[in-house]
Amino acid sequence: xxxxxxxxxxxxxxxxxxxxxxxxxxxxxxxxxxxxxxxxxxxxxxxxxxxxxxxxxxxxxxxxxxxxxxxxxxxxxxxxxxxxxxxxxxxxxxxxxxxxxxxxxxxxxxxxxxxxxxxxxxxxxxxxxxxxxxxxxxxxxxxxxxxxxxxxxxxxxxxxxxxxxxxxxxxxxxxxxxxxxxxxxxxxxxxxxxxxxxxxxxxxxxxxxxxxxxxxxxxxxxxxxxxxxxxxxxxxxxxxxxxxxxxxxxxxxxxxxxxxxxxxxxxxxxxxxxxxxxxxxxxxxxxxxxxxxxxxxxxxxxxxxxxxxxxxxxxxxxxxxxxxxxxxxxxxxxxxxxxxxxxxxxxxxxxxxxxxxxxxxxxxxxxxxxxxxxxxxxxxxxxxxxxxxxxxxxxxxxxxxx
Amino acid sequence: xxxxxxxxxxxxxxxxxxxxxxxxxxxxxxxxxxxxxxxxxxxxxxxxxxxxxxxxxxxxxxxxxxxxxxxxxxxxxxxxxxxxxxxxxxxxxx
Numbered sequence: 001x002x003x004x005x006x007x008x009x010x011x012x013x014x015x016x017x018x019x020x021x022x023x024x025x026x027x028x029x030x031x032x033x034x035x036x037x038x039x040x041x042x043x044x045x046x047x048x049x050x051x052x053x054x055x056x057x058x059x060x061x062x063x064x065x066x067x068x069x070x071x072x073x074x075x076x077x078x079x080x081x082x083x084x085x086x087x088x089x090x091x092x093x094x095x096x097x098x099x100x101x102x103x104x105x106x107x108x109x110x111x112x113x114x115x116x117x118x119x120x121x122x123x124x125x126x127x128x129x130x131x132x133x134x135x136x137x138x139x140x141x142x143x144x145x146x147x148x149x150x151x152x153x154x155x156x157x158x159x160x161x162x163x164x165x166x167x168x169x170x171x172x173x174x175x176x177x178x179x180x181x182x183x184x185x186x187x188x189x190x191x192x193x194x195x196x197x198x199x200x201x202x203x204x205x206x207x208x209x210x211x212x213x214x215x216x217x218x219x220x221x222x223x224x225x226x227x228x229x230x231x232x233x234x235x236x237x238x239x240x241x242x243x244x245x246x247x248x249x250x251x252x253x254x255x256x257x258x259x260x261x262x263x264x265x266x267x268x269x270x271x272x273x274x275x276x277x278x279x280x281x282x283x284x285x286x287x288x289x290x291x292x293x294x295x296x297x298x299x300x301x302x303x304x305x306x307x308x309x310x311x312x313x314x315x316x317x318x319x320x321x322x323x324x325x326x327x328x329x330x331x332x333x334x335x336x337x338x339x340x341x342x343x344x345x346x347x348x349x350x351x352x353x354x355x356x357x358x359x360x361x362x363x364x365x366x367x368x369x370x371x372x373x374x375x376x377x378x379x380x381x382x383x384x385x386x387x388x389x390x391x392x393x394x395x396x397x398x399x400x401x402x
Numbered sequence: 403x404x405x406x407x408x409x410x411x412x413x414x415x416x417x418x419x420x421x422x423x424x425x426x427x428x429x430x431x432x433x434x435x436x437x438x439x440x441x442x443x444x445x446x447x448x449x450x451x452x453x454x455x456x457x458x459x460x461x462x463x464x465x466x467x468x469x470x471x472x473x474x475x476x477x478x479x480x481x482x483x484x485x486x487x488x489x490x491x492x493x494x495x496x
Contacts, residue, residue, distance in 0.1 A: 045462075205449050205467045221468045263446060299468040 003236035004176045005402060006247040006345065008089070010082025012075050013227030013329045013339050014050035018082055022339075023346050025328060026354035027375045032329050033212060033223050040195045046207045049193050050225025050330020068131050069144065070109030071191035075228035075335075076141035077148060080185055084149055087232040088244060089183060091150045098181050100153035101142045102172045103230075104164030104188030106334030107197070108157075109136030114196040141189050145230070153181045162294070163389035164188050165229075165337035170253040170395055172233045182235050187338035189228035198224065204263070206298050212331070214295035214324035215302050215370040217361035222296045225330025229338035246402045248348045251382075252281025258392025265301050265388050270308035273394035277384060278312070281398040286316045288398075289380025290347045292340045293370075294388045295324020295356065296331055303365040305386065310368070321378065323371040327357040337387040341397070344383040348401040351379050413491065414484040416458055421480055424451045434481030441480075448477065455483075461490040 011018065014032030015025035025032065036049045057066050057074050069077070091099055112135045116128045134140060139157040146155045154175060158168040165188030172186035192198070201207055201224060208221035239246055254276025258269030278285060294305055302324075310317045325343045332339055343354040352375055359372035385397045414434065422432045425441040432441060438448060445467055452463050463486075465475050476482040 203449075203453070205452070205465055208466075208468070219468065220466055220472070 002177050002179055004173050004233055004250045005236050005239050006231050006250065007234045007239050007244045008083035008085070008087030008232030009229070009247060009342060009345060010079035010086070011227065011229040011339055011342060012052060012078050013229070013332065014052055014225050015329050017052075017078070019342060022342055023350070026325065026343055026346055027352055029355045029357045029373060029375055030328060031357055036193065038194055044195065044198055044202065046198055046202055046209060048209070048223055049198070050223060050332070051193050052227055067129070068135055070112045070135045070140060072105060072109055072189045072228070073141040073144050075191060075226070076103065076145055076189040076230060079187065079189070079228040079230040080145045080148065083185065083230045083232050087234070088242070089232065095182060096150045096152045098153055099151045099183040099185075100175070100181055101145045101151055101155040101185045102158060102168045102175070103142045103145070103186065104158045104160070104166070104168035104334045104338065105138055105141065105190055106159055106161045106164050107190065107192055108138035109140060110192045110197045111194045112136035114194045117196065145185055149185070151185065159334065160393045160395070161389035161391055162331070162333055162336060163387035163393050163395045164334035166385065166387035166395035166397055167255060167393070169231070169233070169337065169341065169397060170255060173250045173253050173397070176233050176235050182238050184233045185230055186233055187228065187230040187341075188335040190333045190335035191226045192333055193224060193226045208297060211358045212297040212327045213358035213360060214293065214297045214327055214356050215306070215363060215366040216359045217363040219297045219299065219302065222298055222326070223330045225326070225332040225336070227329070227332055227339060228335050229342060231338070231341065248345050248399045249402045250397065251400045252277040252279070252283060252398030253396070254280050255393070255395045258394070260392055262392070263390050265304040266392060267304050267308045267311065269392055269394050270305060270386070270388050271311045273396040274308060274312045274384065274386065277396040277398045281400070283382055283398060285313045287382040288313070288316070288320055288384055289378065290344070290353055290383040291320060291322040292343045292383065292385045293322050293324040294386045295326055297324070297326060301388065303363070305388065306366040306368050317368060321353050321369050321371050321376070323354055323356040325354050337385060337395070341385055344385050344399050347380050347383050348399060351377055353378050353380070413459070413488050414481070417455065417484045417487060418480060420451055420454045420458065424454070432480060434479065434484065436480045438477060455487060459487060459491055461487070461494055463490065
């Protein structure tokens with residue numbers, strides 16, 4: 001089996017339009033959740049979100065591209081450009097046939113659906129723009145990334161709700177590890193902050209109206225975010241041979257299904273995924289210094305996740321750190337695991353643990369070290385990233401310092 | 403009857419019908435003293451019942467599934483739900 005390393009990273013999210021800015025926000029414990037700026041906000045009961053502000057696609061794409069790129073594709077391309085630039089890779093020659101893209105998104109071009117439903121239902125028009133379908137399809141971002149960088153190997157999109165990015169990165173990891181490809185661009189994107197996208201979530205009554213406070217006793221729900229993160233996963237010897245800077249090694253991955261409930265989390269399913277990632281990476285539990293939690297800020301997720309971590313790690317659960325950066329960038333749904341992997345890379349490379357902000361009151365059912373409110377300097381060698389999706393689909397990645 | 407078109411017992415009858423339908427029970431099996439747990443209504447069932455209540459009475463119910471106890475909407479029994487809805491309907495009219 002091949003070793004798999006990360007040689008590039010890129011992002012745009014509510015905290016910043018790039019990785020250095022996101023790291024800075026993580027270190028400062030800054031909150032990117034603000035009052036929403038979207039059409040028909042007055043008809044929404046949820047008025048806040050982790051929205052990307054100052055986004056001006058005209059400065060990044062030409063008019064023809066914008067007519068083809070939904071916002072989730074625009075975010076992906078921006079993050080992909082940053083990641084590929086950092087990696088220093090060039091896909092002109094033979095490598096293009098040994099490189100592909102696997103991305104996660106829960107819902108693809110939601111803004112395109114929303115805008116065009118308005119056109120036909122609200123405005124009563126009988127004609128829509130010719131590119132509606134290629135713009136909204138879930139694989140649009142993966143396909144445009146393949147075209148932008150000439151990636152001709154296996155490419156596809158994974159949709160597992162809030163675990164989409166982790167499932168996608170797990171697939172990319174498997175493909176490089178097995179020798180199927182040399183390089184994969186992977187991560188995920190979501191852009192659901194529009195009237196229809198928020199209205200749908202309101203219906204479930206799990207959204208907070210004021211803040212995302214994971215693990216805090218007074219938490220009252222999740223806050224949606226938007227954005228993307230893309231990584232370059234590369235075969236270790238390939239990266240070494242070209243003297244690439246290695247950000248971290250991906251060492252383990254596991255997926256499980258709860259097979260129990262369409263929305264309620266399940267401790268056994270979560271525990272099996274965490275334990276599976278350790279097994280896959282041949283890791284001992286006590287090597288893990290930090291876990292980037294799924295940590296949605298809902299009553300159900302946070303206590304179930306803490307119980308799962310306590311079960312898997314035993315006494316070591318009290319020594320490791322676990323934080324939820326959703327408190328800062330919101331829940332990016334299908335893109336969330338990708339943005340959260342940045343906190344894992346920051347922990348390994350910079351020795352800085354991103355905090356769980358908005359933490360106000362200890363919850364006896366979440367009695368772990370959740371790195372409350374302030375980032376912490378700590379040397380860690382192995383980290384995990386959890387994602388537990390609606391539908392009971394769980395995906396956990398393990399990374400090691402190189 | 404109030405001027406809203408919904409009298410007190412009228413509201414309770416409608417709530418019982420909504421909850422009975424959600425619990426897949428006969429209306430006669432649901433009483434004001436029944437708890438949702440006794441009726442076998444889980445968290446998803448509750449959210450669906452609240453949606454049906456909002457649609458029926460044209461009100462907005464301040465219910466967050468993350469803090470069911472913290473909201474002003476008392477869901478402990480069918481009777482307490484009916485009483486809370488009576489208040490909300492009255493507020494809508496006021």
